[in-house]
Amino acid sequence: MSVGLLYALAGAALFAIGLAGLLALPHLLRKILAFNILGSGAFLILVGLGQRDGSVDPVPQAMVLTGIVVAIAATALALALARQLLERTGRMQLPEDRPDAETDDA
Amino acid sequence: MKRALPVVIVALAALLGAALAAAMLDLPPHAVRLPGAVAANLAASGVAHPITAVLLNFRGYDTLLEIAVLLLALFGVLALVKPHAAGAAHPAHPLLQTLARLLAPLMVLVAGYLLWIGASAPGGAFQAGAVLAAAGVLLRLAGLLPTWAAPNLLLRVGLALGLLVFVAVAAAVLGHATLLTYPPALAGGLILVIEASLTLSIGLILAALYLASTEVRP
Numbered sequence: 001m002s003v004g005l006l007y008a009l010a011g012a013a014l015f016a017i018g019l020a021g022l023l024a025l026p027h028l029l030r031k032i033l034a035f036n037i038l039g040s041g042a043f044l045i046l047v048g049l050g051q052r053d054g055s056v057d058p059v060p061q062a063m064v065l066t067g068i069v070v071a072i073a074a075t076a077l078a079l080a081l082a083r084q085l086l087e088r089t090g091r092m093q094l095p096e097d098r099p100d101a102e103t104d105d106a
Numbered sequence: 107m108k109r110a111l112p113v114v115i116v117a118l119a120a121l122l123g124a125a126l127a128a129a130m131l132d133l134p135p136h137a138v139r140l141p142g143a144v145a146a147n148l149a150a151s152g153v154a155h156p157i158t159a160v161l162l163n164f165r166g167y168d169t170l171l172e173i174a175v176l177l178l179a180l181f182g183v184l185a186l187v188k189p190h191a192a193g194a195a196h197p198a199h200p201l202l203q204t205l206a207r208l209l210a211p212l213m214v215l216v217a218g219y220l221l222w223i224g225a226s227a228p229g230g231a232f233q234a235g236a237v238l239a240a241a242g243v244l245l246r247l248a249g250l251l252p253t254w255a256a257p258n259l260l261l262r263v264g265l266a267l268g269l270l271v272f273v274a275v276a277a278a279v280l281g282h283a284t285l286l287t288y289p290p291a292l293a294g295g296l297i298l299v300i301e302a303s304l305t306l307s308i309g310l311i312l313a314a315l316y317l318a319s320t321e322v323r324p
Contacts, residue, residue, distance in 0.1 A: 016123025073179035
């Protein structure tokens with residue numbers, strides 16, 4: 001097993017951890033962090049698979065570089081949106097979106 | 107049922123991770139030899155470093171859209187920030203202020219170096235822009251920069267410069283061949299012009315994403 005493949009496997013693990021966190025954690029800040037872990041896993045898979053035969057492939061490296069910058073921008077926007085939600089509702093959680101919400105509370 | 111949901115999610119995510127890992131272990135050797143194709147065309151790209159060549163020449167379209175995405179994200183953040191949230195900077199500890207004043211010019215110098223070296227070694231517009239943005243954040247934390255909830259005209263020009271120059275170059279070479287295919291003789295100069303404006307804009311946008319939405323308290 002090459003080092004590149006090891007990175008890619010670690011990326012798959014990070015991807016799964018991030019995905020589980022994104023879906024299971026209700027707090028928005030944790031969701032955003034989980035989203036970043038998920039993204040880092042995807043980047044690690046791309047870069048790792050690109051160099052699993054020992055030589056570095058510049059194409060996935062360039063893609064990941066682009067992806068990192070976009071991920072930063074998306075995170076900043078997500079944080080601004082989460083902060084707006086906190087200021088408006090006082091909560092850092094998305095509202096429950098169930099059709100039976102009223103009957104449940106009553 | 108509600109308690110069991112996280113357990114189900116974690117189990118399914120673990121399953122997906124295992125499936126991904128199994129697929130990677132099972133992957134055949136490379137079907138397409140991209141590093142070879144990059145190396146073969148490197149001489150015509152105008153730069154000597156393969157990653158910069160991919161970013162600014164072979165896959166310039168991705169980079170063009172990326173700077174557009176950055177700008178869009180900043181528009182989103184600026185739309186969410188209340189204008190009256192902008193305020194003068196709170197002065198920080200004098201030691202931190204002195205350190206920031208000493209470090210900021212050095213960081214600009216490092217950014218310029220990273221931009222220039224990107225043509226032949228690891229570096230380039232994104233790394234240089236990130237260093238510039240870090241300088242902006244440092245100055246903000248030291249209380250030397252105000253928040254930017256409403257950028258003035260000069261700042262707006264700087265924020266949009268990268269995208270505008272990139273689109274202008276793309277439009278100018280459109281008569282030569284397909285989109286973002288530079289004439290080999292001019293490629294090096296064009297890439298340097300694009301990268302220099304990208305560095306400024308990326309640095310300003312990344313710093314603005316932070317500066318537009320933070321209230322630093324003493």
